[in-house]
Amino acid sequence: MSQHSGSGTAAVQERSGPKTERGRRTLRRLLDAAGEEFGTRGYHETAISNITQSAGVGLGTFYVYFKSKEEVFKALVADMGARTRHALTESVKDAPNRLEAERLGIRAYLQFVREHKSLYRVVMEAQFVAPEAYRAYYRTFSEAYRQQLSQAAKRGEISEGDDDVRVWALMGASTFLGLKFGVWEDDADVNAVSEAAADLMINGLAPRAKKGDAS
Amino acid sequence: MSQHSGSGTAAVQERSGPKTERGRRTLRRLLDAAGEEFGTRGYHETAISNITQSAGVGLGTFYVYFKSKEEVFKALVADMGARTRHALTESVKDAPNRLEAERLGIRAYLQFVREHKSLYRVVMEAQFVAPEAYRAYYRTFSEAYRQQLSQAAKRGEISEGDDDVRVWALMGASTFLGLKFGVWEDDADVNAVSEAAADLMINGLAPRAKKGDAS
DNA sequence: TTGAAACATGAGTCAACATTCAGGTTCTGG
């Protein structure tokens, strides 16, 4: 996320990528197949041969493109991070203020999870398969998020508070909602869920004041 | 969590438990060692021999008490569930109202996580090792939690809202805070974190009204 | 056309466990 120019689907560690068109196609197929297999069966249940078969290439071909099983996995996590940040940035681009951005963000997040279930599971499993990649994923995320919150607080759009704590609480809430309503119950109404979630994040559990108070 | 009387540390599937004192002691040592090893190295990196060595018993002994590697793991998840619920129930026992209960709950939760880092990691890894146990863990949790919220709402102690969504958002927030400030940064000030978290959960991000409003 | 770089392949290697088992040792009631 910081060393490569980001042509789209994460970089390979190897000395530079494929040289020919054929090579690029094969790499892409392997990456896609890996995401699908890891996301479905899980890292440890997935054999390299599952990936290569699913990609329609020979077993040995895998090692032409990746140094190890773990390496593809890490590449997928990094890729998912970049894509997620991109999707969120887009969705929030022209929100008039932070509270509205939160509302849009949570909706976009749920939507995104639902459209990328496999990669989402890969990210979660990274906590145990590639802890460093996992932490990097959330570190990058939380740093940008915290920036947003503290600036919004300065502008008076949200209350003051410990942004580090808030960011992690909010990320946790989104993550769990993504798991529950994006992956497990993928028939739930995304809009309803994200509205309810945004309401909690914005107003909290406290009972609303009965009548005219400030805003 | 439902078929055994709950003497303390989860049950074994086998036809009834150990008959002698020696047996009970050995079982306990295995359970403790397993929790420690799984929590530290992770499920797949942990060999049965790691557990038995750490417990100071022979390799074969493991299979006197457990049918398989997965079985101990599940037992640990169930045990952690019971203990966590117990700790939270206790901590919240004499809260005057739900908002206060949330405050106390999040503090107790962080504290508990910090005192049981290993088992906490086991629970999280269960999502991939024993998905059914993982879902059961959160199902049980969320059902009780939802009860609390809806009753509190009826009493007017908290606002009305989609309790299913709220529960999962709140569990997610706590879980991430537990990971970040309970496991990763175990030197953070638990009280400060839980106050900030409780404030977010109770009041949300919205800017506070300038002057006297309800409550 | 041609040689070499790039790419493709799958049988074979090898180490890492989970689980079994046949044979002890210790305890307990009678």
Next chain:
DNA sequence: CCAGAACCTGAATGTTGACTCATGTTTCAA
């Protein structure tokens, strides 16, 4: 003291699957 139950043990077994490699095949610039 004795039989049988309960418990303990670690060498041996069998499987699994990541990774290597020797041998092709394809591409492409000169």
